[in-house]
Structures are given as structure tokens and as C-alpha cells.
Amino acid sequence: MTVSRRTLLAAGAAGALATPLRARAQGGPAGGPAAAPTIRLGVLNDQSGPYRDDTGPTSVACVRQAVQDFGSRGFNVEVVSADHQNKPDIGAAIVREWFDRGGVDAVCDVPTSSVALAVNTICREKNKVMLNSGAASTDLTGAQCSPNTVHWTYDTYMLARSTGGAMVRQGGDSWYFLTANYVFGQQLQRDTTRFVEQANGRVAGSAQYPFPETTDFSAMLLRAKASGAKVLGLCNSGDDTLNCIKQAREFGLLRSMKVAALLCYNSNIRSMGLDVAQGLLLTESYYWDLNDRTRAFNERIRSKTPDHWPQMTQAGNYGAALHYLKAVADLGPAAAKASGRAVVERMKAMPTDDDCFGQGRIRADGRKIHPSYLFEAKKPSESRGPWDCLKLVATTPAEEAFRPESEGGCPLVR
Structure with missing residues (x-):
């Protein structure tokens, strides 16, 4: 199997139209054998901004690992x-270029919900495939669900139910939210508020801030402290989450409030250090040391990502790409290139199984189903190495971890 090492880099004054990719000829020389068809996967994410470590090059490495593990089955994969720079217009322009002139068949990752919703529309319009791992918006399996989209790794409902629900059960019945002012942050606050109020808790207040230009959270943190709330709910991710937690500790908030980092990864815990992060609760659907299969995957990919072991979003790109390629092989590459919708239908019809997420399935609304895991950041004395940061606290079964299909409003659900 041929795996391309080329990377389309963002370029241009507006920030980035990807360089056109020249498709390979599908036929051989006159009188010779026909060339094997080529399936192209485009990984679209933040390569240079606040979500680079949460997606970025490690997500690309995970997609390439899926191609390697898939092996050779009669067609090439590139x-x-x-880099979409977390901007919907840039992301949309890159994807249109990929589809119209680049020969790309499926788009992977797509963090930042506003970008993902734009790409979701284009994939449906162009009858291509969207394999979402990085965006958390439940709209992708709700009102804006598409027959061309699979939502693989996590969403705001799962995070709110697992981390938010755990905090309430521990006595955190009053909350103050610090929220990134875009689709992901707003939906995460909404979903967490639902679980807090269902448990007879209350929201004492909230503050929204402009993303991605905000780095100083001091004024908002002081208002959170003054609210008297027991829990500071962080509806953000990446560098913003790290900065909020570090600044909260500097201002002494952690002496009177618990922090609910509603989207946080093992890589974030390692970056903060266990002396800062110990005791923090977070939810992931993959962790490298969860079981024998996750450890095996981590061993295979460590040499490609030695300084940044994959977390759930990056591992989600592996699982989604691998299952997509299995569906292409089952359907046939010519039929797969002709219709992204047909590939997604085949993906839904086939049970999922990979080393990162184990066995699962894809529902009619495009939601991939697997368990979610509540972890606690270890004390420094409990850690056996630099990436040994989490201990398992609770597991939410696959059929309970995500919003019920009947509540989403997806027109694909009958």
C-alpha cells in the first residue's frame, strides 16, 4: 500500500487555501495493467494554534497508523x-479545494465545532465522507446530522454526563461557568447545566470570553470566586484550559472551589504537571494504559509521536479512519469514490472494532457508540512515568454514554 508523506500546508494571504493535490491516473500505460485505485484521506485540524497539541500532527500520525495497520487490499491510500486555523471560512475553502481538485474522498478530525458544522454541510453537498473526531457539537448527530458524517470520539453530552455528573454526585451542587464564546463552549455549558439542574443543583453565574484571543482570565476567575459557587466549570479546551487551571491556582480559587475541566486530556495533565493537576476529574473514551489493546496501539505509534502520546481525539482519528477503510474494502473502492453516503451506510452496517476503542457500533444518526471513562489525575507519588497521569474512577457503558437517539432530532432516525 502506498502512503503519501506529503502534507498540504495552509498558505495564502487569508491564511490558507491548501495547495492542489494532483490525482494519480487510474489507468496503466497502453496495453499494461490498470493502476490500483487511490483513496485519499484529508486530515483537517489546528496545526499551529491553541488546539495544536490536542489534534495537530499527532492526529495525522494516527490516521497514517490506521493506513499502515489496514494493510494492502487492492487499492492505495494517501x-x-x-491547518484550518480554527476558522470556518478557511476550513470550508480547504475542503472545497480538496474535493474539487485534490481527489480527497474523506475528511478526518475537524476540531472546532463551527468549522466542523461548515465542513459537515460541504461533505453532504459533495457526497463525500466526514469522519469527525475533534469537534464536540451534538448538532452533528442532531438537527444537522448528515448521511455522510460519522461522529466518532466524544461530544458535549458525553462530557457533561460523565465529568459534570460526577462533580454533582460529589457534592458540587452550585456551579460557575467559564465558557469559550463559540459553539463548543456554549453547548458544553448548556449540556452540563442540564445535568446539574436535574440533580437539584444550581448555576450561580457564568462568564463568556472571546476565543481564541483571550489569555488573561484573572477578572473572570475573581468573579467566579466571589459567586460562592462550589464548582468552577471550564467549558473550553487546549491552552485555555491549562491557563485557567494555572491562574485559578495562582489566585487561590482551588482552596474554595473544585475545578471541572469538562474537556481535558492526559496530554494536558502531563503539560500542567501532577503537582498542579492532581485530583482533577476528566473524561476520555481512550487512554493508553486502559487495557492490553490500548497499550499495544500505543507501542506501535510511540516511535512516530515520541513527545506526544495520543489522547482520545487523536486516537479517534485512528479508529474512524481504520473503520472507513474496512468499509471501502467491503464496498469496493470504485463504489466508495462514487458515493460517500454509500460508504457511511456500509460503516453503519458493520460492527466497529479497533485497539483504541474496542468493539462498538455506529447508530443511524452517525453517532459512534463506545464507553466513556471518568479519570482522576494521579498524585505525583502514584505515577510510574511521565505519561502515567490518570487512574480510572468510573465507566459509563456505551449505550448510556451518549445522548439517546430519540432526543437528538436527527431526521435520519426513524
Whole structure:
């Protein structure tokens, strides 16, 4: 199998139209054998901004690992990537270029919900495939669900139910939210508020801030402290989450409030250090040391990502890409290139199984189903190494971890 090492880099004055990718000829020389068809996967994410470590090059490496593990089955696979800079217009322009002139068949990752919703529309319009791992918006399996989209790794409902629900059960019945002012942050606050109020808790207040230009959270943190709430709910991710937790500790908030980092990864815990992060609760659907299969995957990919072991979003790109390629092989590459919708239908019809997430399935609304895991950041004395940061606290079964299909409003659900 041929795996391309080329990477489409963002370029241009507006920030980035990806360089056109020249498709390979599908026929051989006159009188010779026909060339094997080529399937192209485009990894679209943040390669240079606040979510680079949460997605970025490690997500690309995970897609390439899926191609390697898939093996050779009668067609070539190429992987390209581009930086959407967390801007919907840039992301949309790159994807249109990929589809119209680049020969790309499926788009992977797509963090930042506003970008993902734009790409979701284009994939449906162009009858291509969207394999979402990085975006958390439940709209992708709700009102804006598409027959061309699979939502693989996590969403705001799962995070709110697992981390938010755990905090309430521990006595955190009053909350103050610090929220990134875009789709992901707003939906995460909404979903967490639902679980807090269902448990007879209350929201004492909230503050929204402009993303991605905010780095100083001091004024908002002081208002949170003054609210008297027991829990500071962080409806953000990446560098913003790290900065909020570090600044909260500096201002002494952690002496009177618990922090609910509603989207946080093992890589974030390692970056903060266990002396800062110990005791923090977070939810992931993959962790490298969860079981024998996750450890086996981590061993295979460590040499490609030695300084940044994959967390759930990055591992989700592996699982989604691998299952997509299995569906292409089952359907046939010519039929797969002709219709992204047909590939997604085949993906839904086939049970999922990979080393990162184990066995699962894809529902009619495009939601991939697997368990979610509540972890606690270890004390420094409990850690056996630099990436040994989490201990398992609770597991939510696959059929309970995500919003019921009947509540989403997806027109694909009958």
C-alpha cells in the first residue's frame, strides 16, 4: 500500500487555501495493467494554534497508523493534511479545494465545532465522507446530522454526563461557568447545566470570553470566586484550559472551589504537571494504559509521536479512519469514490472494532457508540512515568454514554 508523506500546508494571504493535490491516473500505460485505485484521506485540524497539541500532527500520525495497520487490499491510500486555523471560512475553502481538485474522498478530525458544522454541510453537498473526531457539537448527530458524517470520539453530552455528573454526585451542587464564546463552549455549558439542574443543583453565574484571543482570565476567575459557587466549570479546551487551571491556582480559587475541566486530556495533565493537576476529574473514551489493546496501539505509534502520546481525539482519528477503510474494502473502492453516503451506510452496517476503542457500533444518526471513562489525575507519588497521569474512577457503558437517539432530532432516525 502506498502512503503519501506529503502534507498540504495552509498558505495564502487569508491564511490558507491548501495547495492542489494532483490525482494519480487510474489507468496503466497502453496495453499494461490498470493502476490500483487511490483513496485519499484529508486530515483537517489546528496545526499551529491553541488546539495544536490536542489534534495537530499527532492526529495525522494516527490516521497514517490506521493506513499502515489496514494493510494492502487492492487499492492505495494517501494521507494529506491542512491547518484550518480554527476558522470556518478557511476550513470550508480547504475542503472545497480538496474535493474539487485534490481527489480527497474523506475528511478526518475537524476540531472546532463551527468549522466542523461548515465542513459537515460541504461533505453532504459533495457526497463525500466526514469522519469527525475533534469537534464536540451534538448538532452533528442532531438537527444537522448528515448521511455522510460519522461522529466518532466524544461530544458535549458525553462530557457533561460523565465529568459534570460526577462533580454533582460529589457534592458540587452550585456551579460557575467559564465558557469559550463559540459553539463548543456554549453547548458544553448548556449540556452540563442540564445535568446539574436535574440533580437539584444550581448555576450561580457564568462568564463568556472571546476565543481564541483571550489569555488573561484573572477578572473572570475573581468573579467566579466571589459567586460562592462550589464548582468552577471550564467549558473550553487546549491552552485555555491549562491557563485557567494555572491562574485559578495562582489566585487561590482551588482552596474554595473544585475545578471541572469538562474537556481535558492526559496530554494536558502531563503539560500542567501532577503537582498542579492532581485530583482533577476528566473524561476520555481512550487512554493508553486502559487495557492490553490500548497499550499495544500505543507501542506501535510511540516511535512516530515520541513527545506526544495520543489522547482520545487523536486516537479517534485512528479508529474512524481504520473503520472507513474496512468499509471501502467491503464496498469496493470504485463504489466508495462514487458515493460517500454509500460508504457511511456500509460503516453503519458493520460492527466497529479497533485497539483504541474496542468493539462498538455506529447508530443511524452517525453517532459512534463506545464507553466513556471518568479519570482522576494521579498524585505525583502514584505515577510510574511521565505519561502515567490518570487512574480510572468510573465507566459509563456505551449505550448510556451518549445522548439517546430519540432526543437528538436527527431526521435520519426513524
